[in-house]
Amino acid sequence: MYETSYHRPSSLAEATQLAAEKGDEAKYLSGGMTLIPTMKQRLAAPEALIDLRHVGELKGISVNGRSIRIGGGTTHAEVATNEEIKSVCPGFAALAGLIGDPAVRHMGTVGGSVANFDPAADYPAALLALGGTIHTDKREIPADEFFQGLFETALDEGEIVTAVSFDAPDQCAYEKFRNPASRYAMCGVFVAKRADGVKVGVTGAGASGAFRWSDGEQALSGNFAPEAVDGLTVPEGDMVSDIHGSSAYRANLVKVVTKRAVKKAHSH
Amino acid sequence: MTDVTITVNGREMKGSVEDRTLLVQFLRENLGLTGTHVGCDTSQCGACVVHVDGKAVKSCTMLAVQASGSSVTTIEGLANGQELHPVQAAFREHHGLQCGYCTPGMIMTAVDMIERHGSSLDEETVREELDGNICRCTGYHNIVKAILAAAGASQAPAMAAE
Numbered sequence: 029m030y031e032t033s034y035h036r037p038s039s040l041a042e043a044t045q046l047a048a049e050k051g052d053e054a055k056y057l058s059g060g061m062t063l064i065p066t067m068k069q070r071l072a073a074p075e076a077l078i079d080l081r082h083v084g085e086l087k088g089i090s091v092n093g094r095s096i097r098i099g100g101g102t103t104h105a106e107v108a109t110n111e112e113i114k115s116v117c118p119g120f121a122a123l124a125g126l127i128g129d130p131a132v133r134h135m136g137t138v139g140g141s142v143a144n145f146d147p148a149a150d151y152p153a154a155l156l157a158l159g160g161t162i163h164t165d166k167r168e169i170p171a172d173e174f175f176q177g178l179f180e181t182a183l184d185e186g187e188i189v190t191a192v193s194f195d196a197p198d199q200c201a202y203e204k205f206r207n208p209a210s211r212y213a214m215c216g217v218f219v220a221k222r223a224d225g226v227k228v229g230v231t232g233a234g235a236s237g238a239f240r241w242s243d244g245e246q247a248l249s250g251n252f253a254p255e256a257v258d259g260l261t262v263p264e265g266d267m268v269s270d271i272h273g274s275s276a277y278r279a280n281l282v283k284v285v286t287k288r289a290v291k292k293a294h295s296h
Numbered sequence: 297m298t299d300v301t302i303t304v305n306g307r308e309m310k311g312s313v314e315d316r317t318l319l320v321q322f323l324r325e326n327l328g329l330t331g332t333h334v335g336c337d338t339s340q341c342g343a344c345v346v347h348v349d350g351k352a353v354k355s356c357t358m359l360a361v362q363a364s365g366s367s368v369t370t371i372e373g374l375a376n377g378q379e380l381h382p383v384q385a386a387f388r389e390h391h392g393l394q395c396g397y398c399t400p401g402m403i404m405t406a407v408d409m410i411e412r413h414g415s416s417l418d419e420e421t422v423r424e425e426l427d428g429n430i431c432r433c434t435g436y437h438n439i440v441k442a443i444l445a446a447a448g449a450s451q452a453p454a455m456a457a458e
């Protein structure tokens with residue numbers, strides 16, 4: 029790891045001020061579960077690290093009726109074990125419990141995960157399917173606009189993800205087909221059903237990161253059953269192709285994993 | 297260089313470290329606590345697991361400066377003098393180790409798992425939660441058996457090798 033300097037602000041204002049002073053040489057450090065491994069491999073070398081773990085404004089989960097708001101500094105473990113989220117939106121809590129391993133879940137945060145937008149990250153699939161909102165220190169951004177491409181989001185330099193929010197749907201579930209070695213999603217699908225239709229968020233498979241599968245959404249809005257997607261084909265050209273699987277394999281996975289997710293949504 | 301104060305195994309330790317120093321380096325090199333191992337470069341193997349403020353974390357993926365002000369428990373902090381911690385004793389009893397390289401991390405992960413689940417721990421959960429701990433010797437059967445025994449789980453694992 030290259031040299032760096034560590035800063036520990038205790039408020040949002042202090043954090044953004046530090047970021048403004050240090051400019052593009054600085055990076056926020058939240059759980060560090062992506063940033064530190066990247067720095068160890070010398071793929072990132074920020075001159076300054078601004079630790080967000082002591083910023084109170086980023087903490088906390090609030091559930092009002094079916095409305096859920098999760099602070100950007102909330103860890104995956106806190107989401108997975110939160111009783112209120114488990115009762116109104118079990119699919120979302122279950123997703124958090126499938127991220128990495130217990131030690132990763134104790135440190136990694138929602139804010140870090142959405143800001144990083146790894147093409148195989150789990151939360152983006154859910155936030156797209158749930159029609160969620162990403163809150164920052166400056167504005168609110170709908171998930172559909174926030175997630176833009178491979179590791180690319182709507183965030184400006186120095187902007188902090190302070191929370192994510194969404195309304196719990198009538199039914200939802202997340203199904204993750206894991207790479208047996210890395211345990212990241214080869215394909216992860218979040219389905220959410222509401223009175224006005226079904227949304228399907230897919231991660232791990234798409235060549236430009238998580239996306240909404242609109243053909244699947246249309247079919248499932250008509251009939252929320254696994255067989256509803258049987259006749260569909262997913263375009264191979266939009267899929268990742270790597271040593272773990274061809275784009276044709278991944279295109280097929282999108283269908284298979286969606287069917288499993290729908291089945292699971294009926295059993296939650 | 298930054299001054300850090302970390303309570304390690306109940307004793308307040310002070311040190312001066314480069315900001316890029318990993319917690320595991322601080323433990324091993326500054327404090328000589330070499331029970332915590334490093335088995336990979338990718339945050340995947342779990343040989344380095346310690347508890348920070350009561351939670352299992354990978355000390356290879358945390359900076360020492362991040363842990364300043366926190367309490368850290370390492371494998372050296374578990375036993376009570378000559379008396380092994382129940383999870384350590386269970387690993388010995390059930391032959392949960394061979395070369396021993398992964399063992400400190402396995403045990404720290406196991407203690408954390410048992411604290412969270414208690415005696416409701418079942419085999420499936422143990423196997424699922426060992427996701428971030430790699431053992432290249434044992435095939436995991438006896439590790440799972442040891443953890444369930446230490447948790448006082450009522451059901452013995454069906455699959456464990458005898």
Ligand SMILES: Cc1cc2nc3c(=O)[nH]c(=O)nc-3n(C[C@H](O)[C@H](O)[C@H](O)COP(=O)(O)OP(=O)(O)OC[C@H]3O[C@@H](n4cnc5c(N)ncnc54)[C@H](O)[C@@H]3O)c2cc1C
Nearest residue numbers: 056058059060061062063128136137139140143149150189
């Ligand atoms: C072994 C292992 C397995 C994993 N498996 C999975 C998995 O299966 N699924 C999955 O989704 N993820 C997985 N992860 C990644 C993990 O979920 C990370 O926690 C997450 O991607 C990043 O969150 P963090 O809080 O650790 O962020 P950090 O690593 O601290 O930061 C990541 C990036 O986001 C920026 N950032 C952090 N917080 C904010 C904020 N609030 N606002 C703006 N920018 C911010 C940082 O500057 C940095 O660029 C895994 C990680 C490891 C080490």
Ligand code: FES
Nearest residue numbers: 335341342344356
């Ligand atoms: S050394 Fe920490 S996970 Fe491998």
Ligand code: FES
Nearest residue numbers: 394396431432433
């Ligand atoms: S006992 Fe050798 S790696 Fe686990």
